[in-house]
Ligand code: HEC
């Protein structure tokens with residue numbers, strides 16, 4: 001298994017270096033900053049193009065650190081094996097440097113200026129209401145997902161597909177790493193329509209000013 005993962009990573013590195021005009025055999029990974037390989041999927045500006053890969057730019061340090069440790073220790077495994085294939089390529093001692101890099105990048109700009117059709121607008125407004133006020137049995141999301149909460153990540157301007165997938169993964173217990181228990185309880189109370197409304201709202205909403213504290 002370990003060898004298979006390593007060879008996959010070799011393939012990924014090969015892609016990076018082919019793009020740079022060098023031969024895969026010439027790779028000297030020692031010379032690479034530990035966050036460079038991450039750019040293949042998450043983009044070097046931390047704003048991934050594909051919704052399958054979460055946007056990392058400007059995310060809270062505490063949250064990024066925890067997820068990286070959980071992936072490395074095999075505690076979070078809802079990534080289709082892609083993070084699992086990469087975790088051998090960085091050491092626990094690299095994590096601070098990696099986290100400082102991505103957390104320090106400018107946060108994504110939401111797509112809030114896009115004009116919405118009536119149906120989309122209704123979805124957006126319902127998601128906003130739920131995020132800000134909650135409803136009977138569901139706490140307001142922003143009581144935790146705000147700039148000062150120490151462990152809850154920013155969700156604004158994240159890919160809608162990614163948010164949707166995480167809520168479904170929490171609900172099914174597929175994302176069951178440390179600190180995820182509260183989200184499993186919450187996600188199990190959300191209907192499919194609500195998941196959709198929240199994802200549609202979040203992708204188009206803006207983050208409050210980033211707090212440097214986390
Ligand atoms: C081959 C593609 C790929 C590479 C390379 C990659 N990742 Fe990921 N990453 C993923 C996928 C896929 C997910 C999880 C998607 C999911 O949970 O559905 C993910 C999730 C994450 C998350 C969780 C984000 C969140 O909001 O919970 C962090 C943090 C992360 N990656 C950091 C990194 C870092 C740091 C590197 C480089 C050391 C890296 N990734 C390299 C594909 C990749």
Ligand code: HEC
Nearest residue numbers: 139140141144151152153163166167178179180182183198
């Ligand atoms: C009591 C606090 C709390 C509330 C309320 C809460 N969350 Fe969370 N949420 C968290 C924490 C903590 C995490 C990080 C879990 C981890 O470290 O794995 C999280 C993670 C998430 C993630 C994963 C983000 C990523 O980048 O992978 C999503 C999506 C999410 N929450 C959506 C919501 C939505 C939508 C609501 C409202 C319906 C909500 N949360 C309410 C605490 C909360």
